[in-house]
Amino acid sequence: MDLRSCDKSSPPRPRWRKVAYGGMQTGYGDNYTDESFLEGMVTNASVVKRDMIKVMLDSISISEYLCIVALVVLVWTLTLTSTLDENSLLFLDASLLVSGFLILIFTQESLCFNLLLHYFLNISFFITGLYVLAPIYQTLTRSISSDSIWAVTVSLLLLHLFLHDYSGSTVITPVAPKNPALSSCISVNASVVASVFIASRLPSRLHVFAIMLFSLLVFLFAPLVTYCIKKYSFRLHLCVSILLIALTLSFVYTLDRLLFVVLLSLLVFVNVVCPYWLIRLHEYKFEINGPWDEAKLCFDITD
Amino acid sequence: MGHHQNHRILMVSDFFYPNFGGVENHIYYLSQCLLKLGHKVVVVTHAYGNRSGIRYMTGGLKVYYVPWRPFYMQNTLPTIYGLLPIIRTILIREKITIVHGHQAFSTFCHEALMHGRTMGYKVVFTDHSLYGFADIGSIHMNKVLQFTLADLSQAICVSHTSKENTVLRSGLPPEKVFVIPNAVDTAMFKPADQCPSIEEIVIVVISRLVYRKGADLLVEVIPEVCRLHPNVRFIIGGDGAKRVRLEEMREKHSLQDRVEMLGAVQHDQVRSVLISGHIFLNSSLTEAFCIAILEAASCGLLTVSTRVGGVPEVLPEDMIVLAEPDPSAMVQAVGKAISMLPEIDPQVMHKRMRELYNWHDVAKRTEIVYDHALKCSNQNLLERLSRYLSCGSWAGKLFCLVMIVGFLLWRLLELWQPADEIEEVPDVILPDNHHEEMLHQSQ
Numbered sequence: 001m002d003l004r005s006c007d008k009s010s011p012p013r014p015r016w017r018k019v020a021y022g023g024m025q026t027g028y029g030d031n032y033t034d035e036s037f038l039e040g041m042v043t044n045a046s047v048v049k050r051d052m053i054k055v056m057l058d059s060i061s062i063s064e065y066l067c068i069v070a071l072v073v074l075v076w077t078l079t080l081t082s083t084l085d086e087n088s089l090l091f092l093d094a095s096l097l098v099s100g101f102l103i104l105i106f107t108q109e110s111l112c113f114n115l116l117l118h119y120f121l122n123i124s125f126f127i128t129g130l131y132v133l134a135p136i137y138q139t140l141t142r143s144i145s146s147d148s149i150w151a152v153t154v155s156l157l158l159l160h161l162f163l164h165d166y167s168g169s170t171v172i173t174p175v176a177p178k179n180p181a182l183s184s185c186i187s188v189n190a191s192v193v194a195s196v197f198i199a200s201r202l203p204s205r206l207h208v209f210a211i212m213l214f215s216l217l218v219f220l221f222a223p224l225v226t227y228c229i230k231k232y233s234f235r236l237h238l239c240v241s242i243l244l245i246a247l248t249l250s251f252v253y254t255l256d257r258l259l260f261v262v263l264l265s266l267l268v269f270v271n272v273v274c275p276y277w278l279i280r281l282h283e284y285k286f287e288i289n290g291p292w293d294e295a296k297l298c299f300d301i302t303d
Numbered sequence: 304m305g306h307h308q309n310h311r312i313l314m315v316s317d318f319f320y321p322n323f324g325g326v327e328n329h330i331y332y333l334s335q336c337l338l339k340l341g342h343k344v345v346v347v348t349h350a351y352g353n354r355s356g357i358r359y360m361t362g363g364l365k366v367y368y369v370p371w372r373p374f375y376m377q378n379t380l381p382t383i384y385g386l387l388p389i390i391r392t393i394l395i396r397e398k399i400t401i402v403h404g405h406q407a408f409s410t411f412c413h414e415a416l417m418h419g420r421t422m423g424y425k426v427v428f429t430d431h432s433l434y435g436f437a438d439i440g441s442i443h444m445n446k447v448l449q450f451t452l453a454d455l456s457q458a459i460c461v462s463h464t465s466k467e468n469t470v471l472r473s474g475l476p477p478e479k480v481f482v483i484p485n486a487v488d489t490a491m492f493k494p495a496d497q498c499p500s501i502e503e504i505v506i507v508v509i510s511r512l513v514y515r516k517g518a519d520l521l522v523e524v525i526p527e528v529c530r531l532h533p534n535v536r537f538i539i540g541g542d543g544a545k546r547v548r549l550e551e552m553r554e555k556h557s558l559q560d561r562v563e564m565l566g567a568v569q570h571d572q573v574r575s576v577l578i579s580g581h582i583f584l585n586s587s588l589t590e591a592f593c594i595a596i597l598e599a600a601s602c603g604l605l606t607v608s609t610r611v612g613g614v615p616e617v618l619p620e621d622m623i624v625l626a627e628p629d630p631s632a633m634v635q636a637v638g639k640a641i642s643m644l645p646e647i648d649p650q651v652m653h654k655r656m657r658e659l660y661n662w663h664d665v666a667k668r669t670e671i672v673y674d675h676a677l678k679c680s681n682q683n684l685l686e687r688l689s690r691y692l693s694c695g696s697w698a699g700k701l702f703c704l705v706m707i708v709g710f711l712l713w714r715l716l717e718l719w720q721p722a723d724e725i726e727e728v729p730d731v732i733l734p735d736n737h738h739e740e741m742l743h744q745s746q
Contacts, residue, residue, distance in 0.1 A: 018463045020484035020592070020616040021659040023668075030481040030668055031675075037477060038467050292433040292468040294515065294589040295611050295628040301519045 041290040050282055055275035057238070061230065062166050063267050064241040067248040068222050069161060070263060072215060074251055076198050079211055089210035096217050097123070100225050107232035127213065134209040141200040149197050156194040163187035165223075191219040310673045311343040311398055315415040316405035317378050319348035319366065323570055325594045326406045326431050329461075329485055331360075336666030338362045343730060345397050347390070349379050349411055363731060367393055371411070381410040383417075383705060384712055390418045391716060395725045401673050403427045404451075407434070407444065413451045420454050420687070421709045425676040428452060429459040429483075430469045433591045433612050445472045446695075450702050453690050456676035459483050459669065461592040462613025468591075474694075481675075483668045484617070486660040487597035494603030494649035495578040502534065504641055507580035507604065509540040509568055509595060510587070517586030517609060518545030523630035524586070525549075526556040528637050535641070536561050540568035540576050577602040581647075582640050588628055590614050596623070601656040603649020607640045609633070619659075622652065684710055 013027040016034050024030055075092070078084040084092075105116070141149065165184035195215035199208045230237040245267065253260045314334055318326040334344040339362070350356075350368040358366045369389055374380045394402070402419035404412035407430055419426045428451065435441045452458060452473040458480045460466040466480050499505070506528070510516040522545075525537055539549065539562065546564070553562045568576055577583065583599030585608040592613050596606050600622055608614050609628040617623070624643070626636035684706075691702040 018616060019619075020462050020482065020613065021618060023659075023661070023664045030483055030671065031478050033477040038471070040464075041467070041471070288436045288471060290467065290471075291464050292589070292591075292612055293435050295517075295609065297519055297588070298629050299523060 038290075041288060043289075044285060044287045045289055047282075047285055047287055050279055052275060052279050055278060056271055057234075059271050059275055060238060060241045061226065062270050064226060064244055065164065065166060065223070066161065066263075066266065066270065067241075067244045068218060068226075069157065070248050070252065071244075072218050073157070074248075074255065075214060076211065077255070079207065080198075080201060082203075086204065086206045086210050089207070089214060093210060093213045093217065096214070100217070100221055103225050104228055107228040126216075130213055130216070131209050134205045134212065137196055137199045137212055138202065138205055138208045139200070141197055144197075144200070146201060149201060153194045153197045156190040156197070160187045160191040160194065160219075163190070188219060192216065195219070308674065308677070309341050309343070310337075310670070310677075311400045312337060312345070312673065313394065313397065313399045313402045313415075313419075314344060314346045314405065315348075315402060315409075315412050316346075317349055317373065317409035317411040318406055319346055320360075321351050321354065322377055325485065325592070328594065329429070329431065330405055331364075332486065332488065332662040333666055333669060334364050335362050336662045337669070338364060339663070340666055340670060342670070343397070345393070345399070347393060347411075347415065349373055349377075365397075369411075376408075378408060379411050381414070383414065384709060386411070386414045387418050387421075387709065387712055388716060388720075390415050391422060391713065392720075392725055394419070394422060394424065395722050396728050398727055399424065401425050401427060401676060403429065403673075405429045406431050407448050408432070413447060416451050416455070417706075417709060418713070421706065421713050423681060425456040425673075425679060426454075427457050427459065427672060427676050428455055429461070430465055431461055431591055433465060433468050433589055434472060436471075446698055449473050449694050450691070450698070450705075453694055453702065454687050455479070456679045457481060457672050459672055461485055462616050464613040464616065465591040481668070481672050483665055483672070484660070485592050485594050485597065486662045486665045487594065487601050487656065488662065489601045489653065489657045489660070492574050492577070492598050492601035492653075494653050498649060499579065499581060501581070501644055504532070504535045504582065504644065505538060505580040506535060506582045506584050506607075506637070507538050507540070507577055507599070508584045508586070509573060509576060509599075510585065512539075512541050512543035512545040512549060514545065515588055516541075516543070517588050517628065518543065518549065520586040520588075520609070520628060520630060520633060521584075522548050522552045524584075524633045524637070525562060526552060526558065527630065527634045529556070529558055529561055531634065531638065532641060536563070538563045538565065538576060538580060540565040540573075542567040573598060574602060577604060580604055581644055582607055582637070584637065585609065585614070586628070586633070587611060587614070593617060597656070597660060601653055601660075603647070603652040605640050605643060605647050605652075607633070607636045619655075622655070 014025070016025055016028050016032060018034065018036060025032075075084065075089075079089060101119070104119075163183040164187045165181065192215075195212055198215070199212050202208050202211060226237070226240070229240055249260065249264065249267075252263055312334075314330050316326060316330060318324060319330055320327055330346060334346060337344050344364060346364065346366040348366065348368060349371040355368045355370045358368065360366060369386070371379050371386065393399070402415060402424050404416045404426065405428075406412060412428070416426045416428060434444055436445065448469075449472065452469075452475055455475065458469060458473075458475055460469050460480055460482050461484050463482055466477070466482050469475065470477050470480055508521060510518075512518040512521075521539070528535055529537075537558075546566075549562075550564065553559055553564070565576065577599055581604065583596070583604040583606045585593060585596055585599075585606060587593065587609055588611060590612040593608070596608060596614065596617050599606055600618055606618065606623045608623060608625055610625040611628060614623075615625055624636045624640045626632040688703050688706060691706055692699040694702055
């Protein structure tokens with residue numbers, strides 16, 4: 001046997017081996033610790049060194065979406081206070097739809113007529129459905145008191161922002177075919193429910209239709225459009241984001257000073273404090289890998 | 304018996320018969336061999352179904368089935384102090400000197416070890432599994448383990464890889480951690496009397512068909528092996544979530560006549576399945592030790608396994624073919640094993656296994672650990688608290704609080720039910736001929 005042949009050779013203490021068989025190794029206790037102990041340990045193997053500027057630039061897309069949601073809320077408030085009438089709202093809807101389509105068309109390399117027709121058909125079905133359902137939306141939650149509506153809407157929007165998938169698109173299209181996660185589905189639903197709640201406080205059916213169309217367009221398709229822009233050119237994405245941020249800040253400033261301060265500090269927090277924080281915390285990153293880890297399969301499991 | 308000191312050991316784990324698995328087996332065989340060495344062994348576990356109360360097993364092994372409900376995968380609900388009264392009573396009644404807990408997932412074991420330390424007993428812990436460091440579940444488990452092991456007398460691991468893992472997870476000094484592998488009851492796993500013919504090669508797989516056991520790897524490997532080697536047949540024993548995938552694979556490649564699926568195999572049937580094959584295939588993705596390999600080798604099968612965890616330490620290189628957990632490497636390894644087959648004599652393999660692994664040897668080595676544990680100095684509460692405090696800035700304080708409350712509860716129990724009022728159990732000495740020979744020692 002291996003062990004015995006080791007015994008016969010001249011040194012009194014055979015070399016210790018990292019094996020479990022053959023009983024206790026001659027000359028070594030069971031708690032013997034060799035120099036090879038923890039040899040297979042690898043620390044921080046897959047840690048990416050992050051760059052402050054890069055993280056800050058990446059976090060812009062979060063601020064961008066925050067601003068989009070802030071703009072939606074702004075439009076809601078203006079409609080509720082009757083500053084915006086239904087005609088200008090419908091005009092806003094139409095211009096959003098057209099600009100969104102144009103952006104989608106221009107950011108794609110190959111234009112496909114069938115795809116456009118498909119989009120167009122879907123959108124028209126969607127708008128018709130929404131128009132037919134508008135009376136229901138108007139009365140669906142009317143019996144709930146306004147205070148509850150505000151409270152629930154705010155919490156739903158917070159939930160929406162919290163669970164939103166900032167890295168991709170929340171709707172599946174041929175452009176962004178990735179299946180959305182459960183959390184981003186919940187996030188989209190929360191935003192839709194919030195819009196329905198708000199719709200019940202509006203005076204007319206046309207108002208409800210216009211505001212629902214507006215909210216759904218933004219909540220469902222703004223992530224897709226921003227995703228397309230980002231995929232097309234990062235620089236363009238930055239420009240659009242900064243433009244949006246500036247626009248939102250100026251609108252909010254005219255509306256309410258306190259809200260402006262809150263939004264500004266939120267943006268600073270997201271874009272400056274959080275990246276710095278992440279970089280600082282990164283120093284403490286300590287990742288341990290070794291032979292005890294579960295092996296990863298190198299192929300896809302298709303269930 | 305010429306033994307200097309007889310220990311009185313309390314084995315604690317959530318996992319014991321009638322549940323079945325590696326840990327249960329380990330506790331049972333270790334206890335049997337320790338009893339033979341003249342120690343007293345008592346097992347404590349939670350009640351299984353209506354099996355509650357005290358039972359005696361072979362060789363006078365006493366088992367307490369504590370009426371405590373398991374809530375998830377045979378684990379009891381962690382109550383921290385809920386078990387203190389009953390553990391204390393058992394410790395005093397049985398005049399225990401050493402508390403030996405098994406398996407890191409077992410909440411019962413953690414609680415018993417904690418109370419054992421509170422009451423000043425020496426505690427030993429055996430870790431049977433490997434754990435990563437990345438996900439939330441592991442981070443939580445590792446913290447709990449750190450707490451339990453902070454004040455441990457000695458620890459045992461089943462392989463060197465497992466030792467490295469335990470030392471990293473718990474921060475124990477390596478010299479406190481012993482490596483004592485599992486063993487196999489070679490008398491139960493004998494090869495068939497006549498060698499199966501080599502004309503048709505049978506590859507046996509016995510494992511739970513789940514992700515961690517590499518069932519997905521099997522789905523990739525089996526069709527490829529069947530394509531390359533027309534004389535190979537597979538027998539798959541076991542059940543689990545991935546069984547459907549294997550059956551799908553069988554349909555898709557029309558291998559119904561070459562891949563036999565047995566479903567769950569009872570432990571006493573394992574040998575009869577094993578001896579119908581030539582090669583044992585283990586596709587686990589993580590494994591601290593892998594007893595299945597020992598059982599297969601003891602039945603004279605050549606093993607092909609993934610190179611994960613402690614598996615490379617288990618068998619000498621000429622008894623096992625290792626491959627990275629990757630389908631093409633596994634197929635290659637199976638091919639290599641098939642070419643090695645003509646030189647493999649199951650009887651010789653079995654004989655070697657008898658020399659390599661033996662439960663009595665495991666028991667003797669565990670006895671040394673107990674001796675070490677008893678030599679550890681007794682410490683008072685304050686000295687022990689300082690060890691817990693060093694476990695982390697927040698966790699350390701929390702651990703201290705838990706220990707202090709435990710200590711106070713113990714004191715309260717001492718007042719309420721003084722130790723000398725608890726009746727001690729007289730030791731029953733079984734005459735030797737009553738012993739049912741469960742473990743046939745290799746000569």
